Amino acid sequence: MSNSKPVVTPTNPQFKLSIDQCPSTDVERAYMNSIPYANIVGSLMYAMVCTRPDIAYAVSLVSRYMANPGKAHWQALKWILRYINGSLNRVLIYGGALGEDSKAVIEGYVDSDYAGCMDSRKSISGYVFTMFGTAISWKATLQKVVALSTTEAEYIALTEAVKEALWLEGFAKELKLQGRGITVKCDSQSAIHLSRNSAYHERTKHIDVRLHFVRGVIERGEVQVLKVSTEDNAADMITKTLPSCKFFHCMQLIKLHEES
Structure with a gap:
């Protein structure tokens, strides 16, 4: 080739x-x-x-x-x-220096593609975490269960991202790099609301209770979940096929550039 x-x-x-x-x-x-x-x-x-x-x-x-x-x-x-x-020649470009008063900031992006598998109709979870704006951890995988709604698919993906965030936070603290909780950015307002609201209702009562551990993590302030626009969600390229302009924008968000 x-x-x-x-x-x-x-x-x-x-x-x-x-x-x-x-x-x-x-x-x-x-x-x-x-x-x-x-x-x-x-x-x-x-x-x-x-x-x-x-x-x-x-x-x-x-x-x-x-x-x-x-x-x-x-x-x-x-x-x-x-x-x-x-x-x-496309490479991840790492930059930034740690001063006495500065700490590395780890941020994550998470997304899902509802019923993305044509065979099983399972959704696809994807996340990417960055330090100093450059990707350090990423994953794209089929979810283990069939989600019944886009909200459930996004919530399952958010749970996987939060678990990765907890591991990265612990690792960063051992290296004395992380000064505050990790931020995870999600483009689904409904999934964010579900992660913060412990009340059950008709549309979410079927969701596995094991996924709700994310609520405790957020309440303790270990991970902060924020809304991000779909256009600026770097995890989009890890969950679906994108047009070239959006694909290149996602690569810029995680500093994946052509080596000069």
Whole structure:
């Protein structure tokens, strides 16, 4: 793929991947057996975990079909390689210095894509945390249960982000870096309201009580959840396919730039 034509985003809106696209004939299976699909996905996972949050959603998408990939899944995987080929110099840029009166500020963005999986109709959770404005932790994953509303999907994603925030806060305190509670930014007003209001009502009584631990965390002031506009939510690129202009804006929010 070194001579392939580069593309500007790691996913293509035309790709609607599902289990129905897995090989159904012996000829298709024989063709896919000759392709190192799992090896390539594993290599992309390594890059994504270490330095490339921009491909987190794309890698989570193609990794669902590693057991029995089809030609459509292979085309989506090659699209990611074409994106990598055109962005080999894209790096996370860390800056900022700690003075005697300054402390590192850790902030998080969280988002979800309701019923994003075409096979199971499970939603996708995504978060990214930054220090000095640069990404230090990110994740894109399918939720373990099927959410019945966008509010529930956002609330499940917020719970995962808060758990990560607690771990990062403890780690930062050991290094004597964090001076205050971590802020998590969410673009769902209803999920934020649910995280602060302990009253049950008809629309939320079915939500697993284990998720409500986030309320205690917020009440104790360990994590602060704030509203952010969808346009400025960096976690958008970790949960769904975006147009190029929005995708590049999300990368700017976490200081993922081309190396000069």
